[in-house]
Amino acid sequence: MVDSTTADPATAASATAAPVATQATARPAATADAPPTPRRRADAQRNRDALVEAARSAFTEGGADASLEAIARRAGVGIGTLYRHFPTRSSLVSAVHESGIDALTASVEPLLAEHPPAVALRRWLDGYTEFFSTKRGMAEALREAADAGALSPTNTHARVTASIDALLSAGKDAGEIRDDARADDVTTALVGVFLSTRDAADPAQVGRLVELVLAGIRA
Incomplete structure (x- = not known):
């Protein structure tokens, strides 16, 4: 009968290395996105206000079919910013x-x-x-x-x-x-x-x- 204290060194090394490998490959726990800072919120509100004002002028001048791209340019923002605030024309x-x-x-x-x-x-x-x-x-x-x-x-x-x-x-x-x-x-x-x-x-x-x-x- 073989004493466990005299087991094959390779087997013992493998047994002790496994937890280390598992620990090394473990993924960190997911963290929630950080809330927007006051500056980011203020910037978003300014963009929204600018889009509403630009749209008001565009709709008054050319009706509600005015180009959304033109409204975004008038507000000084990209079309993606417009759609983030207003997903639809309505x-x-x-x-x-x-x-x-x-x-x-x-x-x-x-x-x-x-x-x-x-x-x-x-x-x-x-x-x-x-x-x-x-x-x-x-x-x-x-x-x-x-x-x-x-x-x-x-x-x-x-x-x-x-x-x-x-x-x-x-x-x-x-x-x-x-x-x-x-x-x-x-x-x-x-x-x-x-x-x-x-x-x-x-x-x-x-x-x-x-x-x-x-x-x-x-x-």
Whole structure:
């Protein structure tokens, strides 16, 4: 019988080397990707904002069929960056639309802080008119985005009406707006103005009609 302490040296070496080989070839545990740094997040937000602004200008000038490559160039980024932020044309159209609504709703308080309510309302409506002129070039794309669930016309209407209501309330408190003026009526009247003048030969007609709406609600 062979004593294990006197076993073949080659066999013993092989037995002791195996764990070493296993250890040498073991793969390190996978680690999660590091979260983006504040600078990377800020750069990404700047790129997104630049793309939305470039798209707004392009859609206003040439409609929603504007070249995505041209929009990326206008924003100073590559087409890959555009697609990382907006995988589809509908998602870009929706972002342009939502950014316009965000700007309109955010402007109510600063306008009221700077101007009398009736003037603040007129300035806000100027912004809404400009916003709607952008939407004209995007009409078909907006319908497609709504059908795809990328945006909600009902939510847009509610946010616009809420902004108008805040302006009307301030005007009523100041005695500048009729007490019976309703925000939903004003919103409906304005949408009627914008839709009925889509193909108007006189660009100034929109402003005149908006002024008539305002004249009807002034105290």
